Amino acid sequence: MLRLESVSKRYGRGDWILRDVDVEAPAGEVVAFAGGNGSGKSTLLRIAVGLSRPTRGTVAARPPVVGYVPDRFSPNERMSATGYLAHMGRVRGLTTAVASARAGRLLDRLALVGGKDAPLRSLSKGNAQKVALAQALLVEPGLLVLDEPWSGLDADAHGVLAEIMTEVAASGGTVVFTDHRESVTRARATRTYLVARGRVSLRGPEAPVTERRPASDVVLTAGRDGRVPVDLAWEQLDGVLAVSRDTTGVRVRVGRESADALLFTALQHGWSVERVNEATPDHYRAPDVATNGDMR
Numbered sequence: 001m002l003r004l005e006s007v008s009k010r011y012g013r014g015d016w017i018l019r020d021v022d023v024e025a026p027a028g029e030v031v032a033f034a035g036g037n038g039s040g041k042s043t044l045l046r047i048a049v050g051l052s053r054p055t056r057g058t059v060a061a062r063p064p065v066v067g068y069v070p071d072r073f074s075p076n077e078r079m080s081a082t083g084y085l086a087h088m089g090r091v092r093g094l095t096t097a098v099a100s101a102r103a104g105r106l107l108d109r110l111a112l113v114g115g116k117d118a119p120l121r122s123l124s125k126g127n128a129q130k131v132a133l134a135q136a137l138l139v140e141p142g143l144l145v146l147d148e149p150w151s152g153l154d155a156d157a158h159g160v161l162a163e164i165m166t167e168v169a170a171s172g173g174t175v176v177f178t179d180h181r182e183s184v185t186r187a188r189a190t191r192t193y194l195v196a197r198g199r200v201s202l203r204g205p206e207a208p209v210t211e212r213r214p215a216s217d218v219v220l221t222a223g224r225d226g227r228v229p230v231d232l233a234w235e236q237l238d239g240v241l242a243v244s245r246d247t248t249g250v251r252v253r254v255g256r257e258s259a260d261a262l263l264f265t266a267l268q269h270g271w272s273v274e275r276v277n278e279a280t281p282d283h284y285r286a287p288d289v290a291t292n293g294d295m296r
Contacts, residue, residue: 001027002048002143002174007057009043017043021057021200023193027142030165030175032185034203035195041178042071042147044195048176049145063142063174071147071178073132077120081107081131084120088135099138106134110160126152137164144168146177150184150236155265159233162188183239183255214256215241215279218263220271221249229270237262253279 002025009018018040025031033041046052047059049068077084082103089099107116110130114123120131129152136144144165150158165175165188179185185192192203223229234243234250239258244251249271254262256278263273 001025001061001063002031002176003059003061004044004048004054005058005060007044007047007054007059009040009047009052009055016198018047018054018200019198023200025174025176025191027063027172027174028169029190030169030177030188032189032192033176033178033195033200034180034182034185034192035178036180039195040198040200041195044200045145045147045176045178049143065139065142067136067139067141067144069129069132069136069146069149071151073128074125075120075128079120080117081112081120081123081134082116084131085135085138089138092139094138102138103134106137107131110134110157124152126154126157129153130157133161133164140171140173141168142173144173144175146175148178148180150179155232155237155269158236162233162236181238183241183258184236187235187240215253216256216259217277217279218252218254218259218266219249219274219276220252220266221274223270223272232265232269234262237265249274 002023004021004023007018007021007023008016010016021044033044035041043052045068047054048062049066050059050062051068075084079087082100085103085107086096086099089102090096094102104116107130110133112127112130114127120128123131129149133149146165149161153161165177169175177188193200194203231245231250234240234252237254237258238261239255240252240262241255242253252262259276263276266273
C-alpha cells in the first residue's frame with residue numbers, strides 16, 4: 001500500500017506545486033493520476049517513490065521494494081542495455097548472473113529493438129523506455145510507479161505493459177501511473193485521482209466513456225494474401241472503447257477522433273478494412289459476439 005497524508009510541496013519560497021494531498025493506493029490495485037502538463041503529477045510520483053521529500057505532510061506507507069519509471073529516460077551512455085541492467089541489479093542486491101538472466105527475459109518480453117548489446121545512447125526513445133521499464137522490474141516491486149509509461153512505446157509493447165501492470169497488482173503489489181488520456185485511465189485503473197492546480201481529488205462515479213463519446217465501429221479482416229495478421233493490443237491504442245474478435249478478423253469500437261490513427265496502425269500491420277460504421281450514442285456498449293463466432 002501507498003499512503004500520502006496532507007502532503008504539500010514547493011521549492012524555496014516559490015508557488016505551491018502540491019497542496020494538502022491525501023492519497024491511498026491499496027495493495028492489489030492499479031491507481032491512475034490524471035491531469036494536464038504542469039498539474040503536479042510528476043512531482044507527486046517523485047515524492048511517492050522517495051526521490052523528493054514533501055515540504056509538509058508525510059508518506060505514511062510505502063512498500064520496501066519500489067520500481068520507478070520516470071517520464072524521461074534518455075541515458076547518454078556507452079553502456080549496453082544488458083550491462084546497465086546487470087549493474088542496476090547488483091545495486092539492488094542481485095548477483096550478476098541473476099541480474100543478467102532477469103534482464104534478458106524482460107528485454108525479450110518487451111521486444112527490445114536495436115540489440116541488447118547496443119549502447120543505450122543509440123536506442124530510440126521507445127526502446128530506451130523499455131530498458132527503463134526492465135530496470136523497474138529486476139526485483140519484484142511491491143510498488144510500481146510509472147510516469148506516462150506509454151509515451152514512445154510501440155503498439156505491441158502497449159499490450160505487454162498492460163499485462164505487467166496486471167501481474168504486479170495480482171501478486172499483491174500496488175501500481176501507480178500517470179496519463180493525460182481519459183480512455184487509458186478508465187481502461188486500466190481501478191481508481192483514478194484527478195490532479196489540477198496542485199490539488200488532488202478522487203474521481204467519483206461517472207457514466208462510462210462508451211455511453212458518452214461519438215464513436216465508430218471499425219471491422220478489420222485478413223490482408224489480401226488471405227492470412228490473418230498478428231493480433232495487436234487494440235485495447236491499448238488511443239481512443240479504443242471496446243474490442244471483439246473472431247476467426248476472420250476483429251471489430252474495434254473507437255472514439256471518432258482516434259479512428260484515423262487506428263486505421264493507419266491497422267494498415268501498417270497488414271490488416272484490411274472491411275467497413276467503418278458510425279456508432280450512435282444508443283449503441284456505445286461493447287460489440288456483441290454471436291454464439292457461432294461471427295461478429296454482429
